[in-house]
Amino acid sequence: MDFTLTDDQRMLTDMLGRFFREDYPIESRNAAAYETPFHSPEKWSKLAELGIIGALVGEASGGFGGSAFDITCVFEEIGRGLCPEPMLGTLMALKALEAVGAEEEIAAVLSGETKAALAVFEVDAFTGLEDIQTTADETGILNGRKSVVYGGQSADVVLVAAQHGAGVGLYAVTNPERTGYAMIDGGGAAEILLDNTPSQCLSTDAADILEAALDWGRLALCAEAIGAMEWLHATTVDYLKQRVQFGRPIATFQALQHRIVDLGIEIEQARSITILAASKMDTSERAKTVAMAKNLIGRAATLVAEECIQMHGGIGMTWEYAGSHYAKRLIMIDHQLGDKDDHLTRLMDLEAAA
Numbered sequence: 001m002d003f004t005l006t007d008d009q010r011m012l013t014d015m016l017g018r019f020f021r022e023d024y025p026i027e028s029r030n031a032a033a034y035e036t037p038f039h040s041p042e043k044w045s046k047l048a049e050l051g052i053i054g055a056l057v058g059e060a061s062g063g064f065g066g067s068a069f070d071i072t073c074v075f076e077e078i079g080r081g082l083c084p085e086p087m088l089g090t091l092m093a094l095k096a097l098e099a100v101g102a103e104e105e106i107a108a109v110l111s112g113e114t115k116a117a118l119a120v121f122e123v124d125a126f127t128g129l130e131d132i133q134t135t136a137d138e139t140g141i142l143n144g145r146k147s148v149v150y151g152g153q154s155a156d157v158v159l160v161a162a163q164h165g166a167g168v169g170l171y172a173v174t175n176p177e178r179t180g181y182a183m184i185d186g187g188g189a190a191e192i193l194l195d196n197t198p199s200q201c202l203s204t205d206a207a208d209i210l211e212a213a214l215d216w217g218r219l220a221l222c223a224e225a226i227g228a229m230e231w232l233h234a235t236t237v238d239y240l241k242q243r244v245q246f247g248r249p250i251a252t253f254q255a256l257q258h259r260i261v262d263l264g265i266e267i268e269q270a271r272s273i274t275i276l277a278a279s280k281m282d283t284s285e286r287a288k289t290v291a292m293a294k295n296l297i298g299r300a301a302t303l304v305a306e307e308c309i310q311m312h313g314g315i316g317m318t319w320e321y322a323g324s325h326y327a328k329r330l331i332m333i334d335h336q337l338g339d340k341d342d343h344l345t346r347l348m349d350l351e352a353a354a
Contacts, residue, residue, distance in 0.1 A: 012073055080228065082329060099213070176197060226271050294343040
């Protein structure tokens with residue numbers, strides 16, 4: 001396999017990395033991430049102008065990318081820049097809209113005029129689509145509640161997974177009733193309340209569409225974790241070189257050298273499994289490799305976050321130090337769209353069914 005980025009992908013990552021460094025420093029990020037609407041509408045419009053949202057879908061749908069490696073390039077830079085914009089929810093919604101051929105809705109999202117989110121999970125314990133309690137009648141009237149809808153706090157259109165007589169359908173709701181909030185690591189989510197809410201039915205057989213959209217989201221989270229881990233690892237190396245103890249930089253202590261090298265190995269393993277998952281997104285092995293990647297990423301991200309905080313000492317826990325926010329984000333990535341234990345169980349179930 002050729003791991004070299006294409007010219008377009010290289011330009012995309014360079015442009016996005018420069019945007020985060022110059023236009024979205026950590027101070028601006030923290031100010032936006034924890035105050036309503038838990039992202040920066042101005043920065044979102046800028047991302048749309050730069051064409052970053054267009055990289056999430058293919059040319060047939062009005063974008064210019066859409067491949068697994070296009071998406072990992074984008075989300076790796078999002079992780080490196082610790083971006084709180086609602087890209088995860090947008091990606092999953094776009095993949096669902098792409099699957100049902102909703103060209104007008106996709107065009108509105110790509111332009112930045114419309115924000116979209118995907119609502120699948122619910123308040124009660126959720127292990128799969130069979131647990132969905134939200135219902136839709138034959139006219140598209142929805143009743144139920146959706147929980148932790150990423151990007152739902154500012155979404156103009158929410159795509160809702162709901163049970164109907166024949167299975168699970170996908171329904172579009174415009175400006176639903178909601179309660180938005182900041183997540184513990186910044187960025188926003190929402191509880192969506194559906195009480196005799198009218199909707200547009202996009203698909204009455206959406207189980208495969210929803211599973212695929214969630215797997216695209218999981219792949220994106222894996223790539224985001226790699227970017228965040230690499231940033232935190234590099235920052236920790238620099239800190240160890242600067243911090244002096246017993247008359248010399250603590251980077252010269254062999255025990256710390258071994259620990260930082262071990263973290264580098266973990267990150268490379270995480271990158272390798274993410275590349276494997278990306279290469280299988282359009283095959284029958286998608287679910288299995290994504291589960292493998294999410295499990296390994298969850299373990300690696302938690303280890304990197306905890307080790308880097310420990311090697312920094314007290315400063316690593318402070319709000320003012322950027323590393324604490326990266327560590328917090330890495331811990332939370334494990335819990336989004338299923339944690340390491342969920343995906344270990346999922347992998348075992350897939351292997352048993354094979």
